Amino acid sequence: QKEVEQDPGPLSVPEGAIVSLNCTYSNSAFQYFMWYRQYSRKGPELLMYTYSSGNKEDGRFTAQVDKSSKYISLFIRDSQPSDSATYLCAMSNRFSGGYNKLIFGAGTRLAVHP
């Protein structure tokens, strides 16, 4: 079983829809949670960063962490065609000793059509 599971999609939604992207994980020691966005044939770019549980909002994007369920979500409001990309979740255990490696999900492909 992978440490981080992410539905690969693709997820296709109309412009203006609310999008929900999710990851589950098995390591209860994870404390740092991130979402990266990756456009086609580009490198990933950091979108959202959350420490421990709770919500974080940045414009149209909201990241949620539920440590009790080992579940994280990224919500995109008023989705735009420019949001079409692959979204990767990533997480790490700060106190794992040494270098704190990020464990990535496989990514969910999102297509927002006009």
Add this chain to the structure above:
Amino acid sequence: NAGVTQTPKFQVLKTGQSMTLQCAQDMNHEYMSWYRQDPGMGLRLIHYSVGAGITDQGEVPNGYNVSRSTTEDFPLRLLSAAPSQTSVYFCASSRGGPDNYGYTFGSGTRLTVV
């Protein structure tokens, strides 16, 4: 502001050939890493460095070597290419650790081994 620069962008190798993937960053980041990205597998850590002169193995290091003689450069060497090394390779850097500040990724090198 170049960020993380990877060369070449594309490469085709024959089985058994060796080559070096170049990575350079101009942000004075301490942490640098190499990942490979395969369909359905997400990003997997090959090697990483926490500073000049210091390198260590990641999740999938076999068949690859790295060195870090300067803060800016972190080349990845394929010793004897195999078809299983066909992948997209990303170099990434971070200021104070990827769990604190996230990664800045390069645009990737698409490698095909025939």
